[in-house]
Amino acid sequence: MVRSRPLPVDPLAEAKRQWIAHGWSDAADGMAVVTSVMRAQQLLLARVDSALKPFALSFARYEVLRLLAFSRAGRLPLSSVVARLQVHATTVTSTADRLVRDGLIVREPHPHDGRAALLALTDEGRDLVERATTALNADVFAAPGISSADAAELVAIVARLRKGAGDFTEPRPLPEPL
Template identity: 30%
Template sequence: MPKDKRLIYHLNLARHAMMKHLDIGAKNALGISATQLTALMTLKKHNELLMKDLATILMLDKSAVTGLARRMQANGLIIRETHQSDARASLLTITDKGEQILSEAVGLLKAFNLQLTKDFSEQELDVVLRFLNHVTSLSTN
């Protein structure tokens, strides 16, 4: 057990390493970034979202989501339409191509989860999940 208990430091390193690994895997296997994959999963779950709501869910600022949506639209992954009742708002929906990439991503994500959880007992994983859920809940309070 490491004696260095700088949790914020280690969480930041772990998050960065995990996202870099997932990003490389997603780009190689699917041709999209990990952030684009996360956005597709979110859009699939919600059917359609306002761009500002996607920004909130992904914890990104609006300008980052604007660029993300532009790239995803250019690649045919999403449809971006002006909201009917608010011309300033954009409504995002997933395309058939985006759905196809999501179905291809299932194996990649399962393999990645297996890499993350290998050599940990169910009890250890329960503690890790409880801790991560606690950390996540701090941003919603």
């Protein structure tokens, strides 16, 4: 939960001080990294949830819609959605069930694999994800709370952590700005 007033002291800095005081110096930096990233995730997710609330979307539902909207034909195999969102198939299936129920996507038979299904965006789903993206861009992504330089550094640091954890093999280079 986001506090209405800032605390007079950083509780994560205090936690690190306590870690060191209790003889866990070798783990103090790691504890500070993990808890800092987790707290930052809470803060950012609260902003995202607030921006998506008027659209009755969770971030998981938004991600599926956005991924389908980015695809050339507005449809992808369920297995591709699972791989690209890096979540368990059960989670995507459950999310897809709710999106189908709400008329935002449909399930279609895979044209080459009778065992597989395609998830396809409906016109209503496309309209909703475009409006939700406009809100997210305005309310969250355009001003994430840190400078552009800090944002680039943070993304690079987290990418190294993710790569080291086996999340991907090598990031593709970003296009140069025009």
